[in-house]
Amino acid sequence: MLRSALRVAVKAQLNHSANATCIASQQLHQQFWSLRSRDYSSKGSKKKGGGGSGKSSAKSPSSDTKRGKVAHQSDAKDNITTNPDNETRILEENILAELAEDEKDKSLDVGYNGRPLFTYTPSLSQLTRKDTCSYMKFDIKELNASLPEGLPSGMLKEFEASRRTALLVRQSFLDLRNNLSRIVDPPLQDDKGQKIQKRIVLDGPVNGGKSITLSLLVHWARDQGWLVFYVPEGRKWTHGGYFYKNPQTGLWDTPVQAADALQDFMKYNESKLEKIPCQISDPIPLGEGAGIGWMKGVDSITMPEGSTLYDLIQTGITNSHAAVGVIVRLRKELSLVKDIPVLIAIDQYNSWFTFSEFQEPVTVRSCRDIHARELTMVNAFRSMMHDDIMIGAFSHSTAVGKLRQDLPDVPIDARMNYPRYNVEEAAAVSHYYLRQRLVRREAFSEEGWKKVFYLSHGNGAEMRWLVPFMR
Incomplete structure (x- = not known):
């Protein structure tokens, strides 16, 4: 009996305190909104009469409409600044604008040890060993026309991350291309060791x-x-x-x-x-x-x-x-x-x-x-x-x-x-990402990109992910 009586008393006390808390919160809520309405009305009276009497004056529909528009505009601004999608879009537009300005400065198109960052060879068939470790620009419409079956996902990710349709010219690609070329057009002299x-x-x-x-x-x-x-x-x-x-x-x-x-x-x-x-x-x-x-x-x-x-x-x-x-x-x-x-x-x-x-x-x-x-x-x-x-x-x-x-x-x-990037290719890739603003110029260093290279073991996707964290 004593335990049941204690349970009833405790429950009653808890219900009473909960009701008291709820009533108190409602009172505070009403006081807050009443104070806010007084503040708005006093401001309206000051603007209208020029005096500080503090008496509430009747609100005209036009003033309510204007305040509604101002509140709506401020809410819209808050949504623009707090929405992550909008912030990402604004940031992306700023980066694209900066890259467009960078196009005018050809001094930025310099890779490791002063080598040119881009090759201007017009076609894949004309690439030579001198073009290795440089980037070749592509027209996305021409790529889609030449590969209507679809572009590789790795190529699309590279284009999206670097914001440019360019790919690294690798010696391993040139070796395969030359091998196919020799099948159709054999050299006049047999190259020893060239199977x-x-x-x-x-x-x-x-x-x-x-x-x-x-x-x-x-x-x-x-x-x-x-x-x-x-x-x-x-x-x-x-x-x-x-x-x-x-x-x-x-x-x-x-x-x-x-x-x-x-x-x-x-x-x-x-x-x-x-x-x-x-x-x-x-x-x-x-x-x-x-x-x-x-x-x-x-x-x-x-x-x-x-x-x-x-x-x-x-x-x-x-x-x-x-x-x-x-x-x-x-x-x-x-x-x-x-x-x-x-x-x-x-x-x-x-x-x-x-x-x-x-x-x-x-x-x-x-x-x-x-x-x-x-x-x-x-x-x-x-x-x-x-x-x-x-x-x-x-x-x-x-x-x-x-x-x-x-x-x-x-x-x-x-x-x-098929090999991953070697040190020379990793240097070209890192300087290309610097050129495309994936990493801040003041944070970029030779020691930094070499750390990225050794951490990723020359993995292209991992290098692309790690470079922005360079400090």
């Missing part, structure tokens, strides 16, 4: 510039008149969309990816494809269409005599049942093209050596992961055991995992370790 490779796999640490280098090689090859089959995101071939098991081949067809790849190939190469005749006359097998099943009564189609590669690709784009069969046929046709050089460039190539997103039901309660090699499209394009020119680039940002050194269907000597 020509037709099949290359670019491997190396994450954010080492492999995807950007591959896209620049595609850009260069297309400027030279090559026919290039470019896949900027090989992982998409193993993820998403419909997938069906073809009973004729035992492989899995992905008609959505096939149609997308054919459309991408057509974007830049349409004029060339219209001039290249089809050389294989065998019927093209049909498969299941994307979400529409099998075609009734027809299991294959035959291209008319005199068809070109353009006609072949159009058939795959317009007919979902033929999309996978057409892209497999296209791979065979590309090996037979001899009039112009052909390059097959695959980014995220390591995604084709592991399991896909797709699963095959085994029992009522279990499924089996489908390997990428079991996909019809990957099976047609993955192998490098041929005489065609093909470059694949690993992308470790796709979380594929570490693969063994000897990959199936890939020559042993094809795998090449």
